[in-house]
Amino acid sequence: MTFTLDARVAAVLAAAFERSGPPPVLPAGDVASRRVALDAMLGYFNNEAQPVAGKVDISDHRVLTPDGATLLARW
Numbered sequence: 907m908t909f910t911l912d913a914r915v916a917a918v919l920a921a922a923f924e925r926s927g928p929p930p931v932l933p934a935g936d937v938a939s940r941r942v943a944l945d946a947m948l949g950y951f952n953n954e955a956q957p958v959a960g961k962v963d964i965s966d967h968r969v970l971t972p973d974g975a976t977l978l979a980r981w
Contacts, residue, residue, distance in 0.1 A: 918955050926950070 911919075929947060932939045967979045 918951075922947075922950060922955060 926946070930939075930943055932943065965981050967981065969977045969979050971977060
């Protein structure tokens with residue numbers, strides 16, 4: 907199967923790479939550094955790379971995991 911990246915997605919990624927460079931390659935297990943890098947990336951994609959949404963409906967749901975934990979799922 908051939909993978910084709912949507913041109914609009916490619917443009918957003920190209921702008922992000924031009925602005926910040928490619929994402930850093932971090933060692934496995936370096937959770938703190940990965941969180942910092944991910945927060946910066948998500949901040950850009952959520953707040954700058956796309957227009958601000960108009961009216962947004964949000965609903966919260968609870969998902970029970972096999973080990974008994976409850977996770978918040980937001981739609």
